[in-house]
Amino acid sequence: MADPVLQIRSLDAFYGDFQALFSLDLEVASDGVIAIIGANGAGKSTLMRSISGMLQNRPDSILYQGEPIGGLRADQVAGKGIALVPEGRQLFPSLSVEENLIIGGRMRRPGPWSLAAIYDLFPILQERRHQASTSLSGGQQQMVAIGRALMANPSLLMFDEISLGLAPVIIRQIYEVLPKIIATGMSAIIVEQDISKALEVSSHVYCLQEGRVSLSGQSDTITREQISEAYFGARSDHGLA
Amino acid sequence: MDWLNAIVQGTLLGGLYALFAAGLSIIFGVMRLVNIAHGDLIVLAAYLGLTITMLLGIHPLVALLVLVPVMALIGYGLQRLILNRTLGEDILPPLLVTFGLSVIIQNALLEVYTADPQKLQAGALEIASLNIGGLAIGYLPLLMFVTAVIVIAGLQFIFYRTALGRAFRAVSDNQDIAQLMGLNRRHIFAVAMALSLAVVAIAAIFLGTRTSFDPAVGGGRLIFGFEAVIIGGLGNLWGTLAGGIILGVAQAIGAQLHPGWQILAGHIVFLAILAVRPRGLFPRMDG
């Protein structure tokens, strides 16, 4: 088996004195797709920030293609081919739709993604390309955020709760194209509260609880009971909707 | 005719104020930094311009070819070595540090150049004028105004039509997310400061050829620059030009009313506009 693209080895992450992640271990296989689930405040976004370099950590706690990147700045990590679709989309309001996409590709890494390829994938963005990104609907903004990350032609693409705040029909559309996107040759980490969507698109799933991995396993064999337990800690009566 | 003359001369002077203001506007726009030392950096640039003209025996306008890159380098270094360290959630450290820088620059200039007023010699250009319908329009003020318009148009182009401008706007919108695009904000901030001080160099040469200067005049230039930025609306470059013109015209009309009222009239118009439009005349929509 090929070496994993990303290895996380006992990662601790802090906000000042507050520790948000505890000795976390995780692995993404080359061309693999993992899902990360967990309740609000479990530390999913903190993990995204740690990998992307927005939070700095012990260098060897995060290995990317075998290289320690835990101590790098976000712009350095981005240059190595890791892209993030951040929670809440976070488009640049002073940039038009097209400018948001172009700036995503400013590092000019080679690969299949270009403005034309993004417009092929999401034709509505071409129609709206000169508009302010803030004038778009939530679903269209999410398309811009995904397109902006793809423009970097990443080797590892991370999605942080892309279905958050979107209508079910939009979520379905986005999850229809997601596997096709990933199949163009990248590994992916999908952070998702919608557990069935998370299991559907991933081969491996990790559940976080209070900054620790409470469960991990194959997406197709893991049971709802196991997840329910891992989500809420001790065995509980909470059913998962 | 006197009034028309006052308005025309005030408008042309407004070009100089817009040049003072543009540099402030750039760095406030990109990194929300209020640079208290801006006026003293203008005076520093005027002295460096003086030294360059004397050493090389060249015209002050030709000296810009050397002064602009020198000031841009100073700006880049200043930002990377000092000012970047002060930026964060708290707005007080950059204010204090640039205030300290202002004091240091003034004292260093006093030490090196003494308190004697100096002037840049522009030769025949200083007195030549154009006669239009009875109005005498000096070549120097006219050149100053045209330069201001070109500089503002150039900055507008950089901000809205180039990759660097996209980077400036992205970093200004959201520093963390901009880093995810591979932008190193420390470098982008330093480039913005370099651009600001390149404009400062141009402003300084016009300041120094128009009037005499000494190490203490920086504070006044800072105030005029601030007033022009705020009248025009924060973050709007053409607004900054309008702000400069309004300030220049107000001062010229004040001086026409009474010779001692020039500066006062500018401040009064500034306060009046601030009272009616706290965000300036042309605030940026998304600001």
Ligand SMILES: Nc1ncnc2c1ncn2[C@@H]1O[C@H](COP(=O)(O)OP(=O)(O)O)[C@@H](O)[C@H]1O
């Ligand atoms: N900027 C921050 N400063 C301090 N604490 C934070 C910050 N961001 C998140 N946290 C805390 O870290 C923990 C994990 O948050 P987060 O990673 O955002 O969770 P999730 O994405 O799983 O909802 C929470 O307890 C949260 O309150």
Ligand SMILES: [Mg+2]
């Ligand atoms: Mg989150």
